[in-house]
Amino acid sequence: MIPLPPLAATSQSNTSLVMFLAFVAATLVITWFSARKSSGASAYFAAGRRITGWQNGLAVAGDYMSAASFLGIAGMIAMNGYDGFMYSVGFLVAYLTVLFIVAEPLRNAGKYTMADVLAYRLKPRPVRAAASVSTLTVSLFYMIAQMVGAGVLVQQLIPGISYEIAVIGVGILMVVYVVFGGMLATTWVQIIKAVLLVAGSLLLSFLVLKHFDFDLGKFFSSLTAITSTTAEGQSVTRNFLTPGLIFKNPWDQISLGMALVLGTAGLPHILIRFYTVPDAKTARASVVWAMLIIGLFYIMTTFFGFGAASILGPDHIAQHGGTNMAAPELARILGGEIFFAFICAVAFATILAVVAGLTISASTSFAHDFFTNVIHHGREHRPGEEVRVARITAFVVGALSIVIAIILGPTVNVAFLVGLAFAVAASANLPVMIFSLYWRRFNTAGAVTGLLVGLLSSILLIAVSPDFMKSAWFPLKNPALVSIPLGFFAAWLGTVLSKEVPSAEKFTEMHVRANTGLGSEKASAH
Amino acid sequence: MASSPGDRDYTPLVGSQTDIAPLGRGGPKPGHERTAEEDVDPVLWSAIARDPDFAALVRGKMKLIIPATVFFIIYYFLLPIGVGWFPGFMERKVWGDVNIAYLFALSQFFMAWILAGIYVVAAAVWDKREHALLTKHHCETKS
Numbered sequence: 162m163i164p165l166p167p168l169a170a171t172s173q174s175n176t177s178l179v180m181f182l183a184f185v186a187a188t189l190v191i192t193w194f195s196a197r198k199s200s201g202a203s204a205y206f207a208a209g210r211r212i213t214g215w216q217n218g219l220a221v222a223g224d225y226m227s228a229a230s231f232l233g234i235a236g237m238i239a240m241n242g243y244d245g246f247m248y249s250v251g252f253l254v255a256y257l258t259v260l261f262i263v264a265e266p267l268r269n270a271g272k273y274t275m276a277d278v279l280a281y282r283l284k285p286r287p288v289r290a291a292a293s294v295s296t297l298t299v300s301l302f303y304m305i306a307q308m309v310g311a312g313v314l315v316q317q318l319i320p321g322i323s324y325e326i327a328v329i330g331v332g333i334l335m336v337v338y339v340v341f342g343g344m345l346a347t348t349w350v351q352i353i354k355a356v357l358l359v360a361g362s363l364l365l366s367f368l369v370l371k372h373f374d375f376d377l378g379k380f381f382s383s384l385t386a387i388t389s390t391t392a393e394g395q396s397v398t399r400n401f402l403t404p405g406l407i408f409k410n411p412w413d414q415i416s417l418g419m420a421l422v423l424g425t426a427g428l429p430h431i432l433i434r435f436y437t438v439p440d441a442k443t444a445r446a447s448v449v450w451a452m453l454i455i456g457l458f459y460i461m462t463t464f465f466g467f468g469a470a471s472i473l474g475p476d477h478i479a480q481h482g483g484t485n486m487a488a489p490e491l492a493r494i495l496g497g498e499i500f501f502a503f504i505c506a507v508a509f510a511t512i513l514a515v516v517a518g519l520t521i522s523a524s525t526s527f528a529h530d531f532f533t534n535v536i537h538h539g540r541e542h543r544p545g546e547e548v549r550v551a552r553i554t555a556f557v558v559g560a561l562s563i564v565i566a567i568i569l570g571p572t573v574n575v576a577f578l579v580g581l582a583f584a585v586a587a588s589a590n591l592p593v594m595i596f597s598l599y600w601r602r603f604n605t606a607g608a609v610t611g612l613l614v615g616l617l618s619s620i621l622l623i624a625v626s627p628d629f630m631k632s633a634w635f636p637l638k639n640p641a642l643v644s645i646p647l648g649f650f651a652a653w654l655g656t657v658l659s660k661e662v663p664s665a666e667k668f669t670e671m672h673v674r675a676n677t678g679l680g681s682e683k684a685s686a687h
Numbered sequence: 688m689a690s691s692p693g694d695r696d697y698t699p700l701v702g703s704q705t706d707i708a709p710l711g712r713g714g715p716k717p718g719h720e721r722t723a724e725e726d727v728d729p730v731l732w733s734a735i736a737r738d739p740d741f742a743a744l745v746r747g748k749m750k751l752i753i754p755a756t757v758f759f760i761i762y763y764f765l766l767p768i769g770v771g772w773f774p775g776f777m778e779r780k781v782w783g784d785v786n787i788a789y790l791f792a793l794s795q796f797f798m799a800w801i802l803a804g805i806y807v808v809a810a811a812v813w814d815k816r817e818h819a820l821l822t823k824h825h826c827e828t829k830s
Contacts, residue, residue, distance in 0.1 A: 250795045254763045261752045378783045385784045404770040404788045411771020449803050456796045670732040677817050679826050
């Protein structure tokens, strides 16, 4: 154990505040430049489709790696070892589903939203209405989870700021990015955040390895006997490389794995990122870039997660801010106050980038799917209406999530909201997307039943799960094991029970489009 | 883009890059304003779909995508299955204090990267065949 320097609360919180304000200033400048650039729907919703492969790869990674994965997984590994690391594996493997099944056909056949592909050859209004409901549900729940997390974190990171002020601040910033800067500003916020996050975790990993004299054997040996105090006050020594220290039920792990591996390819805020690049080839390249960055990041959780366990020990972490503060606390001990402030600023940036991505995905879906295509039958009544509606929606969504996050308060359990987002994406969105791309016979009734059954079964099963009820009716924390097969089954059943025969020409058209990129939306010319 | 009273072009004067057709515009639209739908002759789709080269291209894609998907799903779920039901095997130490469970979880990252690499190499060939197919059908080729 190394001696712990005393906590200098005021100077440290001032440094992180300054760093955070520098990040906010930089992103606001970007937003100002984005707002000055040409307007128009394709510029607002898809950044003019001119983002390059590596840029979009960074932005996908920035959109995906939330505070839950940075602080949450680091904390999970620090407190309970191996199980936290196993948890992180699914987040990367999930991108193989994105790469193999969705990214390219989506870019080739769609325009702004996931529903563009679902509604391509079916009756657009019912399909878009259902898809919009599922998109808004996923985005709102996920966003509230992030906002509550943001409020709690800011309280811990900068002691002078209250939960309410933190939530309102984050909410105002995300609305400013999205309303004024659109997809271009959101993309650059995510890129900067991803670079900061990777830089921060590389530096932290380097310091951990330096602590062990760059000897991996010594590093892993230090993990075999980690002593901590249990809730009953007993001292226990455990091998942190042993699986099963917190995850006792293997079915929970399988269900969660299914939600991650199949849900990522159905997350609306990730999918709309593929419309920001010029073509399917670039979409493919951006998935690969994202996989490199996300994989690198999660491998590094080995060093700073296990490092926190071995250098700090679970008891020290519990006394210094708890699970979520494991990574920042490790930074403080190894790198001093400035590095601690930097890691805290990175955590802020992480939250901001993810909520901005969620806000734009919710407002795009409402404006493009629901307002223009469901209410107005696919026509703009006035030029620029769709973008104007999206801006208003972003404002409303922001205000709504601020209010809900404040009403729920800092003590609410938000983990289930994130699980719910992945479960809905996997059970509602993915089955319908796969069927509409690959199954000729698939029809409108199948799409609508698939979306609604997937959505409702996920919500209902979570409502009766152990996270919500003391004596749960449903034993698993994540409903995916049951709700994904249900989603596929409902989409199939709805199709075969309906007499509707989908247009064969439309399927041919979409099939050719998805596989060749012929006639796909082009980048704006200038 | 001058607009005079009575002109039915409602496009705003500045920053008018909208890709949704403004109401009341007469005449053909400039290239950057055409939607994807309007860009391609509708007859073309079935001609390409009937082309054996297209069928071969799709079959080629499926021949990689389906086995690769099945492989990575099995490989991934072996991890929670192994950890959950075969803990004795997974806790066996293989390198210093590092056990099979850790190495297998770590190997998942490399498995994902290698499969992505294989896919990218294969997709480069598909891109060429796609390009040849579209050229044959006199479609505008992608940049």
